[in-house]
Amino acid sequence: MKTPARRRFDTLILGAGGAGLRAALQLARAEARVAVVSKVFPTRSHTVAAQGGVNAALGNVSPDNWHWHMYDTVKGGDYLGDQDAIEYMCRAAPKIVYELEHFGVPFSRLDNGRIYQRPFGGMTRDFGGEQAARTCAAADRTGHAILHTLFQQNIRARTHFFDEYFAIDLLRDDEGAVLGALVLEIESGEPLLIEAKTTLIASGGCGQLFRTTTNAHINTGDGMAMVLRAGLPLQDMEFFQFHPTGIAGKGMLITEGARGEGGYLVNREGERFMERYAPHARDLASRDVVSRAIATEIREGRGCGPQKDHVLLKLDHLGSGVVAQRLPGIRDMCRTFLHIDPAETPIPVAPTAHYVMGGIPTNRFGEVVAPEKTGAEDPVPGLYAAGECACVSVHGANRLGGNSLLDILVFGRAAGKRIIEFLSEHRNHRPLDEAAVERALQRLARWDRRGDGESVATLRDELTRLMEEHASVFRTEAVMRDGVDKLRALRARIADVRLRDTSRVFNTARIEALELENLVDISMATLAGALAREESRGAHSRIDFPQRDDARWMKHSLYWRKDDRLEWKPVRTKPLSVDSFPPKERVY
Amino acid sequence: MRFRIYRYDPDRDSAPRMQDYQLDDIRPGMMLRDALIALKAQDESLAFRHSCGEGVCGSDGMNINGRNGLACITPLAGLKEPVEIRPFPGMPVIRDLIVDMSPFYRQYRAVKPWLVREDPEPEVEVLQTPAQRARLDGLYECILCGCCSTACPSFWWNPERFLGPAALLQAWRFLADSRDQHSEQRLDQLEGPYRLFRCHTIMNCVEVCPKGLHPTRAIGQIKATMLKHAI
Numbered sequence: 001m002k003t004p005a006r007r008r009f010d011t012l013i014l015g016a017g018g019a020g021l022r023a024a025l026q027l028a029r030a031e032a033r034v035a036v037v038s039k040v041f042p043t044r045s046h047t048v049a050a051q052g053g054v055n056a057a058l059g060n061v062s063p064d065n066w067h068w069h070m071y072d073t074v075k076g077g078d079y080l081g082d083q084d085a086i087e088y089m090c091r092a093a094p095k096i097v098y099e100l101e102h103f104g105v106p107f108s109r110l111d112n113g114r115i116y117q118r119p120f121g122g123m124t125r126d127f128g129g130e131q132a133a134r135t136c137a138a139a140d141r142t143g144h145a146i147l148h149t150l151f152q153q154n155i156r157a158r159t160h161f162f163d164e165y166f167a168i169d170l171l172r173d174d175e176g177a178v179l180g181a182l183v184l185e186i187e188s189g190e191p192l193l194i195e196a197k198t199t200l201i202a203s204g205g206c207g208q209l210f211r212t213t214t215n216a217h218i219n220t221g222d223g224m225a226m227v228l229r230a231g232l233p234l235q236d237m238e239f240f241q242f243h244p245t246g247i248a249g250k251g252m253l254i255t256e257g258a259r260g261e262g263g264y265l266v267n268r269e270g271e272r273f274m275e276r277y278a279p280h281a282r283d284l285a286s287r288d289v290v291s292r293a294i295a296t297e298i299r300e301g302r303g304c305g306p307q308k309d310h311v312l313l314k315l316d317h318l319g320s321g322v323v324a325q326r327l328p329g330i331r332d333m334c335r336t337f338l339h340i341d342p343a344e345t346p347i348p349v350a351p352t353a354h355y356v357m358g359g360i361p362t363n364r365f366g367e368v369v370a371p372e373k374t375g376a377e378d379p380v381p382g383l384y385a386a387g388e389c390a391c392v393s394v395h396g397a398n399r400l401g402g403n404s405l406l407d408i409l410v411f412g413r414a415a416g417k418r419i420i421e422f423l424s425e426h427r428n429h430r431p432l433d434e435a436a437v438e439r440a441l442q443r444l445a446r447w448d449r450r451g452d453g454e455s456v457a458t459l460r461d462e463l464t465r466l467m468e469e470h471a472s473v474f475r476t477e478a479v480m481r482d483g484v485d486k487l488r489a490l491r492a493r494i495a496d497v498r499l500r501d502t503s504r505v506f507n508t509a510r511i512e513a514l515e516l517e518n519l520v521d522i523s524m525a526t527l528a529g530a531l532a533r534e535e536s537r538g539a540h541s542r543i544d545f546p547q548r549d550d551a552r553w554m555k556h557s558l559y560w561r562k563d564d565r566l567e568w569k570p571v572r573t574k575p576l577s578v579d580s581f582p583p584k585e586r587v588y
Numbered sequence: 589m590r591f592r593i594y595r596y597d598p599d600r601d602s603a604p605r606m607q608d609y610q611l612d613d614i615r616p617g618m619m620l621r622d623a624l625i626a627l628k629a630q631d632e633s634l635a636f637r638h639s640c641g642e643g644v645c646g647s648d649g650m651n652i653n654g655r656n657g658l659a660c661i662t663p664l665a666g667l668k669e670p671v672e673i674r675p676f677p678g679m680p681v682i683r684d685l686i687v688d689m690s691p692f693y694r695q696y697r698a699v700k701p702w703l704v705r706e707d708p709e710p711e712v713e714v715l716q717t718p719a720q721r722a723r724l725d726g727l728y729e730c731i732l733c734g735c736c737s738t739a740c741p742s743f744w745w746n747p748e749r750f751l752g753p754a755a756l757l758q759a760w761r762f763l764a765d766s767r768d769q770h771s772e773q774r775l776d777q778l779e780g781p782y783r784l785f786r787c788h789t790i791m792n793c794v795e796v797c798p799k800g801l802h803p804t805r806a807i808g809q810i811k812a813t814m815l816k817h818a819i
């Protein structure tokens with residue numbers, strides 16, 4: 001293969017969602033040379049789909065402070081979150097939201113002109129007291145409003161975009177430093193080398209692991225898999241969130257904001273069953289709690305519909321005014337996909353794959369950390385990660401609604417700041433490692449093999465069914481072992497997959513093949529961690545180990561691709577300035 | 589169900605052609621995007637953009653039985669057979685249903701679609717009443733899918749000089765924002781016979797917008813504001 005063209009930047013950002021664009025803005029305003037690479041045009045990134053809002057203790061609607069928000073986040077994460085990072089995030093939240101407003105985000109407003117905030121699950125006042133209204137919203141299109149605004153401010157700051165370029169692999173030299181990445185220009189099919197002093201991965205989540213998902217087709221965890229192939233670990237991958245209210249059988253999300261505005265769930269008998277599972281918070285308990293409750297209702301035969309495979313979300317008592325004003329996007333979606341008006345007819349919903357708590361291990365500065373030299377907190381030189389692909393960890397074992405938009409913005413910005421510091425100390429590029437370039441090109445070249453073989457679509461379909469069957473809401477050793485065996489077999493079959501589309505121009509089949517490889521690696525990380533963790537914590541519920549076990553398992557998992565190896569590292573329980581929140585029994 | 593789909597791969601084909609497809613497994617509630625994914629499983633060389641599957645990312649705009657729309661929110665049920673699918677009209681085709689959207693994005697950038705304020709930044713939010721905020725409804729929701737501009741005859745003939753409905757809708761989105769302090773500059777920028785005034789109120793844009801937005805009304809409001817501004 002001929003040597004690819006090269007470009008050089010101070011910083012390469014892989015991903016143009018909220019995390020990537022927030023970091024890019026920080027850097028562009030500091031006059032760093034930034035390249036933002038995205039496999040889709042920036043405003044098509046999946047941040048655009050976020051609905052309900054972003055949490056910040058502004059106190060516009062009910063009294064609030066960041067410390068209460070911190071408590072909720074620690075508890076919501078079932079005590080697996082790192083409390084230094086959580087304190088940092090909750091303290092930074094109000095500033096981050098005001099900044100967004102100044103950038104132009106069209107937040108909904110209260111009568112006094114301030115930003116509208118709605119109640120969301122797991123949000124309380126006074127360390128577990130009354131429900132808090134903390135989630136700042138632009139109707140039910142908050143992600144769209146934020147992503148478009150950040151894109152607009154980046155155009156203004158003259159950020160350099162590489163739209164529709166697909167990142168293949170990181171370039172890492174013998175000393176472990178990351179020097180940029182090999183990317184593919186999708187339109188021409190030509191590879192391009194982007195050399196950079198610093199590389200930030202902001203490639204989003206991997207909801208496409210599962211067949212029914214709220215995530216877009218592009219959410220294939222590419223950046224996480226790149227990290228695995230670079231010999232680095234992923235953290236806490238066993239924790240995958242199932243959102244309680246995806247449209248049954250289809251997957252589109254109905255925001256938690258629908259319950260925040262007063263909606264509630266009922267089973268086949270019309271019973272408001274959340275009262276049994278979470279007497280205090282009811283429908284606004286944490287997501288893992290509500291999803292398990294729905295799954296239990298369905299398993300015990302109290303599901304609705306002919307298959308008894310879903311429950312109903314009732315909004316018909318709210319009045320069409322509230323629905324039109326606060327949930328217009330949800331109303332459109334129900335009309336389009338269900339031919340119902342949610343202001344009149346309840347919505348069929350079921351737990352749906354939604355969000356990955358695990359990811360690329362980082363510290364609260366956005367630096368990727370891995371146990372390579374002195375300990376698990378060693379930064380990998382030149383490599384940063386932020387957003388859903390990263391694991392800081394602020395969400396621990398279960399993310400609270402409205403905390404992801406916050407996470408991507410806070411740590412996108414923090415990573416940008418850290419990179420600026422690094423750049424001021426490191427003025428020159430390190431020499432590029434040609435062997436690393438060769439390895440990355442090899443990965444691409446494998447897909448030029450011709451001949452007969454299985455299709456990408458077949459394997460992707462099998463994979464997502466496998467994950468749905470073997471790594472879902474409730475887990476057991478036997479089911480997961482079986483899953484690992486099947487996954488190993490599937491992984492081996494990738495070698496026999498062949499592309500029929502051999503065109504260079506906008507070859508989407510080749511892109512999907514590369515995504516399939518990524519999904520398979522991430523599936524293994526997920527199942528390996530889930531099988532090893534013999535307890536139930538947050539989103540990870542083992543029928544065979546129903547209790548949380550802090551003595552043995554209050555620790556983060558690290559998974560390496562080589563030999564499917566696992567290691568463990570301690571939770572950072574010490575916050576920055578306040579007292580630690582020690583683990584307690586978690587009731588809502 | 590029968591489909592006729594525009595195919596063109598510059599790597600292989602000397603000219604575009606229409607290819608017939610047949611899909612047997614049609615389930616109730618299926619959208620056109622689901623059908624395209626199923627067809628791609630049969631013939632992986634069929635190329636189209638798509639992502640969110642729920643009408644918010646704006647990736648899968650195309651011409652469906654002569655009308656621009658998003659495949660993911662177009663139900664198969666209402667479509668006449670064979671369903672004829674083509675790339676957006678008037679745009680350079682890259683491959684199959686994928687067009688080069690850069691003229692469209694250029695015009696978006698040209699209206700400087702970002703909030704500008706001159707006042708010092710307050711420590712908290714800039715206040716805005718619910719009524720002021722309501723003026724942005726029907727404007728900020730645009731997903732930049734391009735269905736409107738690529739259905740607009742004035743845009744086909746003057747893609748470099750006429751801004752087109754999507755960009756003009758965004759121009760108005762910032763003019764209408766009580767927080768923005770660059771109205772003068774924005775209005776000045778829209779002067780001249782082409783940028784704004786090539787709109788002949790043909791309304792194609794309104795008819796096709798999958799988000800139910802109304803670029804023609806926004807264009808009218810810009811014109812009215814300019815008039816007031818001139819006096």
Ligand SMILES: Cc1cc2nc3c(=O)[nH]c(=O)nc-3n(C[C@H](O)[C@H](O)[C@H](O)COP(=O)(O)OP(=O)(O)OC[C@H]3O[C@@H](n4cnc5c(N)ncnc54)[C@H](O)[C@@H]3O)c2cc1C
Pocket residue numbers: 014015016017018019020037038039040042045046047048049050051052053054055142143165166167168202203204205214215216218219221222223253255354355386387388389401402403404405406408
């Ligand atoms: C339906 C839905 C609703 C949600 N609602 C809320 C909410 O109300 N509140 C909340 O806090 N959270 C919400 N979330 C979660 C939150 O929206 C996401 O976690 C967050 O937006 C992720 O942002 P990101 O920047 O990390 O990634 P994304 O926005 O997914 O961006 C990833 C970027 O990486 C690029 N990329 C990926 N792979 C490659 C590659 N190989 N090469 C090049 N580029 C690549 C993509 O093109 C994209 O630009 C919601 C999630 C979903 C799915």
Ligand code: SF4
Pocket residue numbers: 739740741742743752753786787788789790791792793794803804
């Ligand atoms: S109303 Fe104006 S902008 Fe809309 S299609 Fe007609 S000419 Fe184009």
Ligand code: SF4
Pocket residue numbers: 729730731732733734735736737753754757796797798799800801803
């Ligand atoms: S105005 Fe409507 S049709 Fe035009 S780009 Fe925006 S969403 Fe698409």
Ligand code: FES
Pocket residue numbers: 638639640641642643644645646647648658659660661
């Ligand atoms: S796939 Fe996102 S709008 Fe159709």
